[in-house]
Amino acid sequence: MFKFKKPSNKTLEVMCEVAKGNIEKNYEESCIAKIKELTCKEHVKITSSGNNSIFIALAAIEGDVIIPDQGGWHGFKQIGRFLNKNIITLKTDEGLINTEYMDDLNYKDNSALIFTSFAAYTAEQDVKSINKYCNDRDILTIEDASAGIGDNKNKLGRISNIVVASTGSPKIINVGEGGFISTNNKEIFNKTSIPQKLSKTSQIVCSGVDSEIDNVKKILTCH
Structure with a gap:
């Protein structure tokens, strides 16, 4: 879907200048502020990849992890298993989440549903009804908004309890690597200090994210 998406020339220039040591601006602080506004969340961490963002999110879940049977990212299940989480598979309508199917699920307290803004990067989820x-029902929602971040009209990447995203290729915010996780629940970060330490990124990546966020609306219009 985003095969042709590339970082803008301005973004590449900024990243190059930061790599050379010509710019001393704290880009991590700057892009965190922009992500807070973009996702309507108070707490943000920049990570080394989208998978690391998912790892942090799932590491904080104490109950079961509910994963759609189609249309999600294969890393959801792989990371969940690595963290020894009990995984519950949710039946979908070809990847689209129908909340009626959730009525039959047996899940523990403090469980979470993880899903993508677009099933298989093509079909938009009804994020409002899901949330x-x-x-x-006190089920935490974790939304991978890599393909929908910035779509404020449909609330993609804005109303779920935890929003994760990759900023690698060929996502909406594309700087070749990196990612982020945002939430209003500070406890998510309090519980996951170790995976956060293992998922740090550089000022170069942060400068790219900071620049590309300014292009989100234009990118969404083009798609």
């Missing part, structure tokens, strides 16, 4: 259903 309403889950919030009413």
Whole structure:
């Protein structure tokens, strides 16, 4: 879907200048501020990859991890198993989440549903109804918004409890590597200090993310 998406020339120039040591601006602070606004979240961490963002999110879950049977990222299940989480598979309509199917699930307290903004990067999830259903039942929502971040009209990457994203190729925010995780629940970060330390990134990546965020609306319009 995003095969042709590339970082802008301005972004590449900024990253190059930071790599040369010609710019001393704290880009991590700057892009965190922009991600807070973009995702409507108070707490943000820049990570070394989208998978590391998912790792941090799932590491904080104490209950079961609910994963759609189609249309998600294969890393959801792999990371969940690595963390020894009990995984519950949710039936979907060809990747699209139908909350009626969740009525039959047996899950523990403090469980979470992890899903992508777009099933298989092509079909948009009804993020509003998913979050309403889950919030009413104390199920945490983790949204991988790599392909939908910035779509404020449909609330993609804005209303889920935890928002994760990759900023690698060929995502909406593409700087070749990196990612982020954002949430209003500070406890998510308090519980996961070790994986956060293992997932640090550089000022070069942060400068790229900082620059590319400014292009999100234009990118979404083109797609």
